[in-house]
Amino acid sequence: MDFTSFVGPFVPEILLLGGTLLIFLLDVLGLRRNEWLSTVAVTAVVLALLSVLGDLGFGPLSVLATLSPGQIDTLPAFGSAPLYHFTSLGLVFQAIFLLSALLVTLASASRPSDEPGAPIFYGLLLLATLGMLLVAVASDLIFLLLAIEVVSIPSYLLVGYRRRETRSMEAAMKFFIIGALSTVLSFYGASLLFGAYGTTNLFLIQADASTVGFPVLVLLGYGFLVAGLAFKVTLVPFHAWAVDVYDGAPSDVSAFLAGGTKKIGLFAFFLVFLGPVLLVNTAAAGQSPFGGGAVDLGPTLSITLGVLAVVTMTVGNVLALLQKEMKRMLAYSSISQAGYMLIGITIGTAPALTGATLQIFAHVLMKGGAFLVVAGVGALGIGPLIDDWKGFGVRRPLTGAAFALMLLSLAGVPLTVGFVSKFILFSAAVQAEGWFIWLAVAGLLNSALSVFYYARVLKVMYFDRPGPLETAEGTAAAASAPALGAGGLGYGRAVAIGLAAVLIVGVGLYPQPVVGAIQMAAQHFVSAGV
Amino acid sequence: MTALPVAWFLALSGALLAVGIFGLLTRRNFILILIAVEIAMNATILNFVYFAAFATSGTGLSGQAIAVVLIGFAATEVAVGLAIVLGLNRLKGSINVAQANELKE
């Protein structure tokens, strides 16, 4: 194996690593101005993104491809157990992860130049992004879990990087404790699977899944893995940390967590569970205690994940209904969205994966974008409560419109990407027939329920008049805020929000290029296996 | 050499895990929670080492290698945890996790 073909595929990762190192180098040299650091970060992310898009063969960008066609979507040689493996769906996820990092770094460029902790922020951000990219190429359970940790550990620190803020530190503590517990559960699950299959390689596990000797061990192993990974995905009841963390973390970090890192959990679900879920009607896990022959591993896992999905979306929505704080409302909504995404792996067909992946893509734009707006308007005198947004849409038409658009997209209103993704996801559920249609019904009813709290925010933003107090405070805060361009948001943030908004509408109107690419990738993923 | 029966061994590692989780749930002291996590982690590491004896395929990562990696990883995790403990202690003057409940509902 020559050096080029070994390093070539990892150009994006190397770019990010280089960016990280450069930032820490600048820190050491005392060059800590936010502009420089953000330029480095944005450049690294953009280059990585271009490279990934090139590998995906995205139009003229394909000249940037560093992967040869034979390296993508090819099954490894029989009996070999590679640690990593390139799939086009993985590349799609890499692109999504990089997009979320791009939005956050772009927005952060608007911070004051003497922002304390900036090098740590950018460095850890790039490091976490690097971990995310690794998740997307994993093909070994241990590699996967360690890659997730490469994301998690910088994330804990990112949440708490503003060391003087009690709320951030409390959030970091909660994040860490629940994260550590989940890590233990995941690894324990992996160890049980290792015991059952004698390997941690996902290809081999998939190949052996039907001939395993320790049925209960397998089920327990998958159970632990579900619980461990559910932490990242914020499935109910593994979700409780997420709200406090999204709330306590700096909003830009919340954007990254909600928009970016929770998606690695979903891809991990894809990797770990797609193989078993597709094992329909293959006797795998021994006698059922209820008679009727052997337990089918596939349907069993499918039902478990389906129940989790429905519980998650419902509880998340109900929790969000009467929430009074904006960030916590967004956090709860984020939880319920995770339920939708889980539908994809529950069904496990290429259309369903397409829908889920598109939903993930949409969520990066919608939730990431929304948190970026929230982060930006803090400087404009908008407090944490939803009621602090009174009259916001009228006072700041453009920002208001962008935020309203993100909320409408979250609610699944047509002409937005949020609608298209749900449409495809639920279409796939209906198309899969069987009991999956009930997932679509549950999902759709939930999205109807969710409209209530999004509409409430819109109501506050557009229909309520700001009281004199809020107006005065807002004016004072706006006056004392550092003079930033783009109406006080700063240009970088404005560009990030604008990019998200344009993509929301653009893909909502003409989704074909994006959906087509994702579907192609998902088909390979399903047919070729992990 | 007669291998330890699987069930027995699983009972051991399960007990270790349970102890760790129990500690995590009942302790309010951050440091003790960290220790509880490590105990639970050790159950995992023990599992890998034990199951390595059964792994016949011989491809991919071996159980022993995983165990070593995990020991290193656990150390990293503890380091990060301690950093957070320090930060929390400096701000709140306490490492009781139950007292950090400003964020709720």
Place this chain on the structure above:
Amino acid sequence: MVGLFGTRLQKLEWGGWLAVGFAGAAMALGVTIAIGEMLNPGAYVNAQYTWLHLAASPGPFPNGLSLVAGTLVDPLSALMLLVVTVVGFLVMLYSIGYMHHDRGLPRYYAELSLFLAAMTGLVLSNNLLEFFLFWELVGVCSYFLIGFYYEKPSAASAAKEAFLVTRVGDVLFLLGIFIYFFHYATTGPNGGWAANGFVFTNGTTPFLPAGAIGSSTLLTIAGLLILGGAAGKSAQFPLHVWLPDAMEGPTTVSALIHAATMVAAGVYLLAVTSVFIGFTSTDQLAIVAIGGFTAFFAATMAVVHPDIKRVIAYSTISQLGYMVMAVGAGFAMVGLFHLFTHAFFKALLFLAAGSVIHAVGTQDLFKMGGLRKPMRVTAAAFAIGGLALAGIPPFAGFWSKDDILSAVYSQLGSHPLYWPFFLLAFAAVFLTAYYIFRAWFLAFSGDHPRDPSLPHAHEGPWVMQVPLVILSGMALIAGLFIFLPNFQGLLLHGDGVAGIPPVYGSTDLLLSGVSVGLGLAGIGLAYQLWGNGRVYVLPADSPWQSVRRLLLNRYYMKVAYDWIGLRAVYGISRGADFVDRYVIDGTVHGFERIFGSLSDRLRAMQSGVVSDYAAYVIAGLVGVFALLLLVAPYLLAHFGGT
């Protein structure tokens, strides 16, 4: 078709005269058409336009369905046309004088002109649907004209009542139309009735083989429904309550709409239906029953009423009852003949009454008195009208009423069930003569008004007197028209329908004598009680007091209807509103509350203590195991592999 008279031009100062001019032109046309019809009887169908067309489709209309509007001139419509245009013109003319003090004259003339146009349209309709279209239009004109003095709450209320009560009839009528349309959809030439727009007649022969139509239940029901519609419009029992209240409108309107024309439309409808479609014998009995009963029933109420206009209104109801009875007994043309004469003498009575009201400013008979001297023309006109109404020869009413009685009498042999209603109608003759002359004596006899505060009475301007004179003349001679061969031909021709019995001629002298005698007796009693300014007061302890109260309260029917309307229907409606707000919408809000409290409870679990969160994770782990090891296998075992 006689046009819409330029209703929108009425904003001008001389709008009234303009309207009169158009009405005159319409009268000229109408009279011409009528004379033409007399000279050359037959059915003439003119241009029609298709209002709605549905191509052939499976189902009830295999040859397609057309709904059309067109004109048909035949003896029936010619006669009605004559009435409508002549009385219309005279009333218009009279209005110039009568109404000149009022505000809102453009509106008045516009609505009156629109009414005339609609009435003409109704008369000339060539199918039941078109008939209904104009029927509703005259109804709404009537509604507006009753409510002309809309500032008066009683006027507004009367207008509402009129609209709603006739609406009940309209709805029944509509259903009757449906039944006929469907039952006869494929009957007749050229692909059937439906494909030809349900017109009454196709050129010279009626479309449906009317006459004996057997005793089909469906057709009986249809006939009863048509009767219901007619009862609403012609104020027959039990839908009569609106007409006395309709007297809130200007007297001219009462004369034109609520005496001569619109209320007669119900009779006309029955006549048209009986000629072109036919009634079953059950229907006929029902119609006779309603007509005969109403004739008597309404007359009883007129006996005690103190309001001059309402007395005449009750009389109208009663007379319409006669017409209905005649049509019901199978003598459509006899009924129409009475309609013809009645239009003149009843319009005369109303205009005369209007003249009185115009002069003294009140409608209360007990305040009037001694008006004969200052108002000679009016007094004479009222007397002529009263004699005509009472059926004293040679006045118009005698001929036509006598015709009805003898016609029904001739059927008694074959239809013994007609007997009671015949007797009721006969009794009503006496009452009629009594109440109308009671009114005359109260108003005109004596020396001076009983209420001294009344203004000094004087005769109205010439435009008011001329119509009185003309109508008096008509009330005198209209009955004699029957002896004109051409006019009789009009009545006898009957659109080629077999079985139209002869009209006047088969006079039973005994019958006539009894009826005239009854009339004279009535007049005599009236004179005895009320003549020469006398006022008869029923003793307070008389057993008749309760009857009097019953009559004055109109048999409590209006109270009952008001109760139904205000208490029952409105009460139900309030109840429904309550249910709507608090039960149906309450359920919607119930969902909101359920989710709200659920949300609160769930959020309370978000305690902020990280150990709790860890506990949830472990609980979740246990839950996942339960799903994997228990729930999912259970589901799979019981619901199959999918």
Place this chain on the structure above:
Amino acid sequence: MFPVLSTLLATLLVGTVLTFLSGKYARWTALLVSFAFLAEVGYLLMYFPGWPGLAGGVPQFADSESYAWIHLGWLQVNYTVGIDGISLVLIFLTAILQIATVVYSWEEQKKPAAWFGLLLLTCLGCVGVFVALDVLLFFLFWEAVLVPMFFIIGYWGGPRRRYAAIKFFVYTHVASIVMLVGLLALVFYSGATSFDYSSVFAAAPTLGVATQAFLFLSLFFGFGVKFPVVPFHTWLPDAHVEAPTGGSVLLAGLLLKLGGYGLIRWAVFVLPLGFHEVQPILFVIAFASIAWGSIVSLAQRDLKRLVAFSSINHMGIVLLAIALGSSLGLLAAVLLMFAHGVVSALLFMTAGSVHHTYGTRDIASIGGITPTTPTLSTMVMVGSLASLGLPWLISFPAEFTALLATWDGLAYWVLIPLGILVVTAAFYIWMMQRMLFGPPKGVPPTAHDLPWYETAGMGILAGAAILFGVLPFLLVNLITNSPIRGFAGL
């Protein structure tokens, strides 16, 4: 062929954007766009080639266009549009209401650019629904209508506008969602090759009766809430009462029609077997709506609420006519939708004018307004009389046909709608008696008759009500240029 329908949509889209951008000249832009739109609709009407009929049992459409949109193999979504008589007549209604609303709200002072923009946007959504021949495209426009209406109610509405806006949005959205499940199941369970109307139509007969019935019900839930039918109607009175006049006009005039249109186009035609199965349910609901709407109207004191409940009554008749499943019934339903669109819009305009002339819409607290505001009073009369089904006004031909069809289908059951006609007449006549007539009451000294633009807005509608009342065949000939012609019935 020239893409005339896309041009139609583009006109409104571009018009909306321009209106949003044109600040204080927004009303002129909006008017211009409305006229351009009307001209295009006129072109459509004039050169409407007629309904192309069936091809292989599948209805064809005039002016149809189709472009690929989302093609994923298992999911083939196209941008497909086309019209037949039914859609054309409703597009025409949109054009009329659009102009009338724009003119009526000529002096809108509160953020006029946004106001007129949202008006146009609502119309765009409605036109989109009427021309869409693809499941997704249809649903997209269907939902897109909600957003501008949400803002119209919530920003320009009355005192409880916030509550009403959210209720409207959530309630109808829930219904749409159920409908979406039905639509998706329809596509995938029938094995349709694409989301196109024609392919769904062709594939639907493969579904079993039970499946069809189930799908029909789920579609009906979506359409029924929009109708609205009892008992899913409670969003409507609140939305109407709180909406600004222009909002009420579009809401009653157009949005309610989407339900009827959808039911005919996407449920009745596509799922005849299922339709047949659930017919009794539809009848019950229709009768309930007819009776309930009318009876509850009688108890209302708020003019707008009264008209709102009368809308429930009228749309109940529409549902009844549709449920009959006969050629005549469908014709009546479409005709009645047009009629109700014009008449209810007119009545809501009068309600709005009453409100800002007299400061209240409480029927009981004003009276005798005719001498002060004769024009307004006349408009109230025209609207009320039209609404209670007076001949020569537009509702009558529609109601007559509907009742005729009811007699055909259900015989004596027709007595329910017929009897309710009396109640309908009662509440209108009673309202007129209390509000228009009698001695003046609650008339502020400053009250004066309508400004020209309100008169013009209402005049357009009153004119339409009279014109098509006298000459209904103009509409009928258009409507029957559709699958209604020769609809085999059940």
